[in-house]
Amino acid sequence: KKGYVMRKCCVDANGKKTPFGRRGWKMFYCTLRDLVLYLHKDEHGFRRSQMSDNLHNAIRIHHALVTKATDYTKKQHVFRLQTADQAEYLFQTSDSKELCSWVETINFV
Numbered sequence: 001k002k003g004y005v006m007r008k009c010c011v012d013a014n015g016k017k018t019p020f021g022r023r024g025w026k027m028f029y030c031t032l033r034d035l036v037l038y039l040h041k042d043e044h045g046f047r048r049s050q051m052s053d054n055l056h057n058a059i060r061i062h063h064a065l066v067t068k069a070t071d072y073t074k075k076q077h078v079f080r081l082q083t084a085d086q087a088e089y090l091f092q093t094s095d096s097k098e099l100c101s102w103v104e105t106i107n108f109v
């Protein structure tokens with residue numbers, strides 16, 4: 001699965017709250033492949049990058065937990081991703097169909 005999403009970092013991989021200045025929303029082209037969520041500036045990111053660059057901004061979703069972020073009311077169609085290494089992110093999708101699709105796809109792999 002692929003598509004544009006907005007991402008916000010909430011908790012870093014060490015389990016500590018992401019510091020102010022790095023908590024903003026940012027747009028990414030997101031590609032889910034082999035238990036990894038790759039985040040690129042646009043849809044050409046994969047083609048342009050070396051695999052080492054691809055992994056730089058990637059999130060491993062093995063043993064991750066994905067839920068609709070119904071408690072986050074500032075934006076619509078948002079899901080929460082909690083990784084095995086205790087990082088936490090919010091992702092805003094374009095509509096409710098996309099939201100369900102991302103949540104189901106990530107939970108299914």
Ligand code: I3P
Nearest residue numbers: 008009010019020021022023024025072074
């Ligand atoms: C953050 C940015 C986020 C905001 C966050 C700010 O600032 O304004 O949009 O989250 O608030 O810290 P910065 O870009 O300087 O990191 P919301 O959109 O959810 O309000 P937060 O610290 O309450 O998460």
